[in-house]
Amino acid sequence: MSRKLKEKIGFGSLAVCTFLAIIPVLLIIAYLIYVGGPAITWEFITQPPHGFLKEGGIFPAIIGTLGLTTGTIIVALPLGIGTAIYLVEYSKQNFFTTLIRIAIINLAGVPSVVYGLFGLGLFVLMLNFGRSLVAGALTLGFLTLPVIISAAEEALIAVPDDYRNASLALGATHWQTISRIVLPTAMPSILTGAILGIGRAAGETAPIMFTCAAIYIPSLPNSIFDQVMALPYHLYAVATQVPNVPESKAFGAAIVLIAIVCGLNLIAIIIRTKMRLKNTR
Amino acid sequence: MINKMEAKHLDFYYKDTQALFNINLPVEKNAVTALIGPSGCGKSTFLRTLNRMNDVIEKTKVVGEVLMDNKNIYDPDVDPVELRKKVGMVFQQPNPFPISIFDNIAYGPRIHGIKNKQKLQELVESSLKSAALWDEVKDRLHDSALGLSGGQQQRLVIARVLAVEPEMILMDEPASALDPISTSKLEELVRELKNNYTIVIVTHNMQQAARISDYTSFFLNGKLIEYDQTNIIFTAPREKQTEDYITGRFG
Numbered sequence: 078m079s080r081k082l083k084e085k086i087g088f089g090s091l092a093v094c095t096f097l098a099i100i101p102v103l104l105i106i107a108y109l110i111y112v113g114g115p116a117i118t119w120e121f122i123t124q125p126p127h128g129f130l131k132e133g134g135i136f137p138a139i140i141g142t143l144g145l146t147t148g149t150i151i152v153a154l155p156l157g158i159g160t161a162i163y164l165v166e167y168s169k170q171n172f173f174t175t176l177i178r179i180a181i182i183n184l185a186g187v188p189s190v191v192y193g194l195f196g197l198g199l200f201v202l203m204l205n206f207g208r209s210l211v212a213g214a215l216t217l218g219f220l221t222l223p224v225i226i227s228a229a230e231e232a233l234i235a236v237p238d239d240y241r242n243a244s245l246a247l248g249a250t251h252w253q254t255i256s257r258i259v260l261p262t263a264m265p266s267i268l269t270g271a272i273l274g275i276g277r278a279a280g281e282t283a284p285i286m287f288t289c290a291a292i293y294i295p296s297l298p299n300s301i302f303d304q305v306m307a308l309p310y311h312l313y314a315v316a317t318q319v320p321n322v323p324e325s326k327a328f329g330a331a332i333v334l335i336a337i338v339c340g341l342n343l344i345a346i347i348i349r350t351k352m353r354l355k356n357t358r
Numbered sequence: 359m360i361n362k363m364e365a366k367h368l369d370f371y372y373k374d375t376q377a378l379f380n381i382n383l384p385v386e387k388n389a390v391t392a393l394i395g396p397s398g399c400g401k402s403t404f405l406r407t408l409n410r411m412n413d414v415i416e417k418t419k420v421v422g423e424v425l426m427d428n429k430n431i432y433d434p435d436v437d438p439v440e441l442r443k444k445v446g447m448v449f450q451q452p453n454p455f456p457i458s459i460f461d462n463i464a465y466g467p468r469i470h471g472i473k474n475k476q477k478l479q480e481l482v483e484s485s486l487k488s489a490a491l492w493d494e495v496k497d498r499l500h501d502s503a504l505g506l507s508g509g510q511q512q513r514l515v516i517a518r519v520l521a522v523e524p525e526m527i528l529m530d531e532p533a534s535a536l537d538p539i540s541t542s543k544l545e546e547l548v549r550e551l552k553n554n555y556t557i558v559i560v561t562h563n564m565q566q567a568a569r570i571s572d573y574t575s576f577f578l579n580g581k582l583i584e585y586d587q588t589n590i591i592f593t594a595p596r597e598k599q600t601e602d603y604i605t606g607r608f609g
């Protein structure tokens with residue numbers, strides 16, 4: 078077989094793989110839009126449900142999910158970045174840090190339903206937050222933490238030592254070097270990784286099922302200690318718990334959820350390109 | 359001759375490996391002292407003992423003294439952060455920060471507490487002028503420093519060091535990544551700077567050492583073999599090893 082032909086077959090089969098990989102995604106989106114598209118109206122997005130979910134919109138669930146996402150960011154971003162800075166910039170390699178790293182890797186593999194139980198035990202019952210926005214956000218925050226730590230660690234490691242040396246040699250302290258040079262340089266990648274992780278959390282059902290989400294609350298929450306509706310749990314509820322809800326309503330909610338997650342990813346991309354442009358202009 | 363610095367019986371270790379052996383070397387004030395020798399002989403290691411940048415590397419050990427204005431910089435009451443303010447350093451690879459030209463130069467003054475915009479502006483301008491870069495960048499101070507050529511970046515780094523108003527400048531093969539024209543500009547700059555600063559420069563280029571330095575020290579395997587005025591080292595070295603090295607007869 079000639080080298081040219083081999084190359085053609087090689088590239089050809091890779092192209093087929095790529096095509097096969099995106100087919101399910103396209104099918105899912107097409108199906109969602111086909112079934113759920115008709116449900117998407119201005120009223121659907123901006124009105125509360127009534128008639129026990131059979132009528133009205135999903136506004137409280139959208140607000141609930143946005144609130145949970147914001148809470149997740151507030152919990153996980155500072156904690157995750159702080160941990161990564163400690164691990165990369167301060168701690169020497171020793172038994173203790175190896176242990177932390179192993180713990181983080183394993184935490185990333187813990188099923189989300191286990192986080193849900195953990196959140197129920199710790200935040201809802203022990204700390205007595207009850208089922209609430211704050212308990213849900215904390216649970217989702219902890220779920221996202223390993224992802225953010227890993228993303229931030231990688232981003233910090235990728236900052237060339239040349240920058241650190243240059244800064245230290247100018248008489249900067251270790252902390253000045255980190256806060257003024259290393260962290261700003263790493264920030265675009267940290268945020269990209271973090272937002273992808275948070276987008277993942279925004280779509281989780283199990284963790285909020287035990288800690289926060291309610292099937293039917295037409296009014297908006299008054300405080301962070303209130304229960305809220307949230308899109309993933311709403312989806313689960315209308316699909317399995319509440320009989321006779323029109324199918325299109327469930328799929329409409331799914332489209333909105335995907336739009337929110339895609340919106341987050343879009344923000345990540347914009348942040349990254351903006352900061353890159355700024356750095357190399 | 360006034361010594362700005364002096365290494366006395368200086369040994370240095372990476373973990374258990376000794377990299378410098380009993381170095382005794384004066385550094386004259388307002389002069390250029392060149393460090394030459396084959397690669398791996400300890401030039402960079404020695405240079406980093408002068409501003410305690412070796413402290414950053416884990417598990418290193420210093421024995422002996424480095425006097426600066428007759429004060430041992432390894433005394434427990436010396437803060438390496440303060441020391442590095444007085445002893446600036448230029449690295450082999452130009453390493454501007456990925457921020458604007460202005461912010462690069464202003465970084466040092468800012469971390470040392472200067473907030474006044476006027477004062478920062480003045481410092482940036484005077485440092486760039488001293489580093490012979492002002493004319494080339496004065497119209498794009500707020501563009502990224504990464505857009506400059508290698509030679510410009512290296513002069514930017516020197517300007518960044520000057521903005522901290524140091525007393526000494528250490529340079530570790532600053533021209534090794536530069537083209538010949540940028541190199542000659544840099545050499546001219548070094549000759550200019552010695553009027554106001556004490557300079558120690560590592561170079562693997564012997565012609566360069568001969569052109570720009572007043573004193574030359576030859577290192578081999580972590581030991582200082584010979585130190586003298588540059589013209590003596592290059593015309594009448596005392597040690598056979600020095601002669602072999604500068605005449606290129608070195609294995």
Ligand SMILES: Nc1ncnc2c1ncn2[C@@H]1O[C@H](COP(=O)(O)OP(=O)(O)O)[C@@H](O)[C@H]1O
Binds near residue numbers: 396399401
């Ligand atoms: N960070 C380090 N850790 C361990 N050994 C090092 C380190 N840096 C340099 N060395 C060793 O110290 C010796 C001197 O190196 P260096 O000072 O870089 O030489 P030069 O600058 O003359 O080429 C070499 O044997 C080198 O391998």
Ligand SMILES: [Mg+2]
Binds near residue numbers: 401402403530
């Ligand atoms: Mg070297």
